[in-house]
Amino acid sequence: MLMTDQRETRDVCIVGAGPAGLTAGLFTARAGLDTLVINAGEPILRRNAHLENVPGFPAGVNSRLFLDMLDDQTERNGCDRQEAQVRTVTDADGGHLAVETDEGVIRADYVICTSWADTDYLQLDAVDLTERGSKTYIDVTEDGETGVDGLYAAGRIAGQPHQTVVSAGHGATVALSVVHDSEVPFYHDWVAPEGYFTERGREVPPGCEEIDEAEQQRRERESMAVMQEYFDDPHPDEPTQHPSVREG
Numbered sequence: 001m002l003m004t005d006q007r008e009t010r011d012v013c014i015v016g017a018g019p020a021g022l023t024a025g026l027f028t029a030r031a032g033l034d035t036l037v038i039n040a041g042e043p044i045l046r047r048n049a050h051l052e053n054v055p056g057f058p059a060g061v062n063s064r065l066f067l068d069m070l071d072d073q074t075e076r077n078g079c080d081r082q083e084a085q086v087r088t089v090t091d092a093d094g095g096h097l098a099v100e101t102d103e104g105v106i107r108a109d110y111v112i113c114t115s116w117a118d119t120d121y122l123q124l125d126a127v128d129l130t131e132r133g134s135k136t137y138i139d140v141t142e143d144g145e146t147g148v149d150g151l152y153a154a155g156r157i158a159g160q161p162h163q164t165v166v167s168a169g170h171g172a173t174v175a176l177s178v179v180h181d182s183e184v185p186f187y188h189d190w191v192a193p194e195g196y197f198t199e200r201g202r203e204v205p206p207g208c209e210e211i212d213e214a215e216q217q218r219r220e221r222e223s224m225a226v227m228q229e230y231f232d233d234p235h236p237d238e239p240t241q242h243p244s245v246r247e248g
């Protein structure tokens with residue numbers, strides 16, 4: 001057990017900033033949990049040439065642009081990001097988990113591993129791993145739980161099929177398990193028109209919001225401006241080639 005004289009404490013620490021990790025961070029941060037996403041290296045989606053099976057993009061989208069937009073969305077919703085390699089995740093005092101990086105140690109109530117394709121940092125005997133071919137996966141329950149209290153896994157590293165939207169959806173599902181396991185009251189994350197709940201004599205449920213027409217129009221205009229800016233010019237980055245393909 002690592003004794004921490006603690007430098008930083010978070011509700012949720014997420015390892016990896018691909019579709020699974022960023023979507024998990026979006027959901028836990030929007031639920032009000034203090035969330036940090038730690039990433040080193042590139043999400044594998046940066047190798048894609050054109051992303052055509054993510055809902056909502058009728059003609060597809062540049063996958064590097066998609067990752068930039070998801071990153072931006074996560075940050076706008078209050079999730080913090082750190083660029084660092086996670087070296088170990090171990091038990092800490094007080095029932096927390098300790099996430100050790102090159103930069104220091106972060107103590108967290110919940111850790112979500114989305115670190116395709118690295119499991120080397122998991123120093124906990126109770127985490128079961130499965131090897132298939134050259135890859136290692138983290139065994140999880142339906143809710144993304146591992147054998148260690150507070151430790152979850154999501155996305156490809158948790159054995160999900162190898163598609164962007166599947167990893168993102170699994171990140172959301174596992175994040176909601178964390179939200180339900182935390183002390184945050186019941187949570188829906190809906191934005192409804194004014195009166196949707198209250199004009200039926202109901203309180204607006206926790207995690208939900210009612211907005212009036214003016215606010216709805218303001219948000220729509222903001223989203224249009226943000227999207228127009230993103231789609232003004234082609235993305236500058238080329239796909240990352242597989243490391244075994246030699247430069248021509």
Ligand SMILES: Cc1cc2nc3c(=O)[nH]c(=O)nc-3n(C[C@H](O)[C@H](O)[C@H](O)COP(=O)(O)OP(=O)(O)OC[C@H]3O[C@@H](n4cnc5c(N)ncnc54)[C@H](O)[C@@H]3O)c2cc1C
Pocket residue numbers: 015016017018019020021038039040041042043044045046047048049050051052053054084085086087114115116117118121154155156157161162163164165167
């Ligand atoms: C060439 C190619 C084309 C593809 N095309 C498509 C497509 O058209 N449509 C589609 O749906 N899917 C496609 N995919 C698959 C898709 O990219 C993945 O299934 C999906 O991105 C997996 O997301 P993830 O969040 O689980 O993992 P990743 O996106 O890989 O994210 C994991 C992150 O964790 C980081 N990490 C790992 N270890 C550590 C550590 N110890 N500390 C900190 N960070 C760490 C990694 O560097 C990475 O940034 C393609 C994949 C490839 C390779």
